[in-house]
Structure formats: C-alpha cells, structure tokens
Amino acid sequence: MPSSTTVPMVPVVQVFHADVPSGVVPFPLGRDVLQVLWCPFNHDSPASPWPVVLWRDSTSVQAVLPTPAADPEADEWHVPAPCVIHPERVTEYPSWDLPEDLTERWQEDFHRLEEAAPLLSYATHLAEAPGTKLGGYPSWFTAPGDTDCKQCGRPMDHLLTVASYEGDGASWRAWLPAEDRDEEGRRAVPLDPTGLDMGGGGAVYVFACRSCPNRPFTHWYDST
Known part of the structure; x- marks a missing residue:
C-alpha cells in the first residue's frame, strides 16, 4: 500500500459515445463520455486495482488539466501505457x-x-472475445463472480473488461484483427500492448446496473 494517504487515480479507459458501435453500451441520458479510472494499488475483496466509473457530458468540460503522474510507489503493472482505442464490433x-x-x-x-x-x-x-472490451460477456478465468446490484438486487450488466492480455497462445488465432497479422496470418503485435498485468494473466471486470437511475457499479477480479 502507498505511504501517502492521497493517491492520484490512474486513467484506464476513455470512450466517447460517438465511437461506440450502436447498442454495445447504453450511455445515461445527457452523458457522452465514459471514463474509468482506478487506484493502482491492490485492495482487498477482491485484491486488485479499485476502479471508478464516470459518465460525463463533454460540453460541460472546461479547461482540461494535465494528467497527474502516477504514484511513484504504484505497481507498474497497474499503470497502463498510453494507447489509442480503435473500436471494432464482434459477435460473441x-x-x-x-x-x-x-x-x-x-x-x-x-x-x-x-x-x-x-x-x-x-x-x-x-x-467470449478475449482482451479489454466494452459490453458483451466477461471471459471468466475461474468462475463467475458476485455481480448483483446492492441497491435493487438485480444482476448487473457487464460494462468493461480490463485484461492483462489481448489473447493467449490459442485464442489470438480466432480473435486477433487482420491488421495485426503479417502476410502469412501470424501474430505481428504483442499480446500485452498496455503493459498491464493483474497477476496470472487475470482481468478486472466492471459491471453497471441499468435498472437503478444512478447507475451504480461494481467490479470483480479474476485470475488464474
């Protein structure tokens, strides 16, 4: 754990509604930006980075402040390397x-x-498609976690998976995009472009309740 009581949150994913294929993730009314940040230190129950989900209105954003540097004591495996997302819709x-x-x-x-x-x-x-993704089904490593809403009791919907890898030695053959392959169809890119590692190739799954107006969220950590 950090020696300081104040730890900058680390940006993990930012997605604009206009860039998300229709029907994948319903945004709350009046919100067009999804931001997920997390504390890069392990927390108990489950022992993983602790995410926060923010739905924002881009028109209300004034001056954009510089992104604070990650805590120097943070686990480097929990601080993603900056990268650009190119959304692609798949059926799973x-x-x-x-x-x-x-x-x-x-x-x-x-x-x-x-x-x-x-x-x-x-x-x-x-x-299920492997890797970091919006919507769809969580590709559990061991078994489904407890994702019932604490407010209404209904099962929450899978919002986001933040994965250590975009595939493994077998799954990439089916799921790796064509542009990430060489002329012979072999993998031409690393399977860990973000540099994240949640331990044992695990992932952090974020869920949101669409039944409650305030869109509560929870997360589950799963690893081999």
Missing part, C-alpha cells in the same frame, strides 16, 4: 455464463465440434 457467445440447461443440451455439439476441428474449441475460439 457465453461459455461460463451459458445457462445450465443449454450447456447440457449442447455438450454433444461441443464435443463434435472439437473432434472435427482439434485446434478449435467453443470456449476459446467461438464464445
């Missing part, structure tokens, strides 16, 4: 979050798929 399906009755019903189909294509698996190549 749940694996961990697939209803139990459908999992049982489709189990034989999954087995036939993997027998027909030994290098292909439903969970790795056809279900």
